[in-house]
Amino acid sequence: MRSHRLRLAALAAAPLLLLSACSGDGAGTDNASQSTGADDAAATSIAPNGSVSELSVDDSGKTPTILWDGKPMADGDLPFSVASTETETVKKGDGEEIAAGDEVEVRYLAVNGTTGEQLLSTFDADETVTLDLSNELLFPAFLDELPGGKVGESLLMGIPAADAFGTNGNEQLGVGPQDTLVFYVEVVDAHAPLTKAEGKAVTPKDKDLPKVEADGESAATITIPEGVDAPTKLVSQVLIKGEGPEVKAGQTIKVNYTGVKWSDGEGFDDSYQRGEPAEFPIGLGKVIKGWDEGLVGQTVGSxxxxVVPPKDAYADQPDHELKEETLVFVVDILGAY
Known part of the structure; x- marks a missing residue:
């Protein structure tokens, strides 16, 4: 069972720990420090002191324990380090084959090889994380090793600093500039990414809502009802109910959307003209309140x-051209990570 009560901090850190270029606040590094060449490796990795082939997993408890020569890593001859990325299959999968570009749902445990300390475990909250294999910022180990495998497989990975966060390390996550990261990964599911909403159609009960014509491949046509006052409270009406997981505050969502003004029905923004879905954090105040409140709790595929009144849109931004407008959006939720 998936828990939807995962702590916000863990939700934020779970995908962050798998990205090699999380910069902007000093916690990550820039692309220049992500080189996996010999010079960078020499600068960011200590001498190898172990091999992933020496590791095993004790999965008898709620959270697995990574063992080194039969003992918990923290009790081993630390630091554990590898010169280059190493992967060992713990268990072969018997499900669908994973393709490059798939979205892969995993459970994972991450340990700092220098200290032996657990960095993060999705097992603690009985939670999963979705890896978007089209995201080039993922650690190369995941981009290279997961495709070709099968759902149900389990892997151990050792990733040196040069193939992870580079010379900056990641202070936010407790990773130093020379630390090898060790992962135990269980592949739960994999599928091609959604390109448009998929699920069961829902007929709105409120007849005074805007009418929507949408194929998910181009901007939606949104018709504002004549002679109807704009709602004064946020409206979040499902038109297609997706079968994916619920969107949770703290996740990054991937969406295609169309936006028009209630006052005249004119469009002011849509993601389709940019040729790719938009991605942004949800439930954290990074977008307008109407999006945070209207999309958290919806399901992927929906x-x-x-319908967002000014107070939940741009009323608090006196210089914004849409500050007095009620805004209408049609949003296809394609992913949540």
Whole structure:
């Protein structure tokens, strides 16, 4: 069972720990420090002191324990380090084959090889994380090793600093500039990424809502009802109910959307003209309140009609051209990570 009560901090850190270029606040590094060449490896990795082939997993408890020569890593001859990325299959999978570009749902445990300390475990909250294998910022180990495998497999990975966060390390996550990262990964599911909403159509009960025509491949046509006052409270109406997991505060969501003004029905923004879905954190105040409140709790695969009054949009931004407008959006939720 998936828990939807995972702590916000863990939700934020779980995908962050798998990205090699999380910069902007000093916690990550820039692309220049992500080179996996010999010079960078020499600068960021200590001498190898172990091999992933020496590791095993005790999965008898709620959270697995990574063992080194039969003992918990913290009790081993630390630091554990590898010169280059190493992967060992713990268990072969018997499900669907994973393709490059798939979205892969995993459970994982991450340990700092220098200290032996657990960095993060999705097992603690009985939670999973979705890896988007089209995201080039993922650690190369995941991009290279997961495709070709099968759902149900389990892996051990040792990733040196040069193939992870580089010379900066990641202070936010407790990773130093020379630390090898050790992962135990269980592949739960894999599928091609959604390109449009998929699920069961829902007929709105409120007849005074805007009418929507949408194929998910181009901007939606949104018709504002004549002679109807704009709602004064946020409306979040599901048009297609997706079968994916619920969107949780703290995740990054991937969406295609169309936005028009209630006042005249004119479009002011859509993701389709940019040629790719938009991605942004949800539930953290990084987007307008109407999006945070209207999309958290919806399911991946859904198409959602949002009618957002000014107080939940741009009323608090006196210089914004849409500050007095009620905004209408049609949003296809394609992923949540």
């Amino acid at each position: 198409r959602v009609l949002l």
